[in-house]
Amino acid sequence: MGKGLSIQAYSALVEKTRQRVDAYNATVAMLDADRVVMQEAEKELQELTEKMLLGVAIEFGKDSPEYKIAGGIRKSERKRPDRKKANQSEPHPALS
Structure with a gap:
């Protein structure tokens, strides 16, 4: 078709986009896993803080x-x- 419009250019862009989507999904999965670890660490810190505060109160x-x-x-x-x-x-x- 000319002017850079070809099946090869289209196919290459589709593959590049597919690779970016895969990289994005891998990053999202890693962040989700890290979020769970972060929430567990925050909960542990909150529990220790509460125990320390109770110790000060006692x-x-x-x-x-x-x-x-x-x-x-x-x-x-x-x-x-x-x-x-x-x-x-x-x-x-x-x-009433």
Whole structure:
């Protein structure tokens, strides 16, 4: 057909694209496997962090400055959830 349009050029580009897709899929598979390993490492680190924080709490208490330095939230600094107040204008269903 001329101007670089040939079955050979088309076939070569198809093969090049197929090789790129294979390389891409191999990279994705490797990243998926690495993601699993990374998640396991993060879980292990989280468990060790929790144990260490508990150790600090046992040694110094949950309201100590050491507990805060170790990454805990001091007992006296924790926010307590606000209790929702019942609407005064609506009667309680059990009283109706």
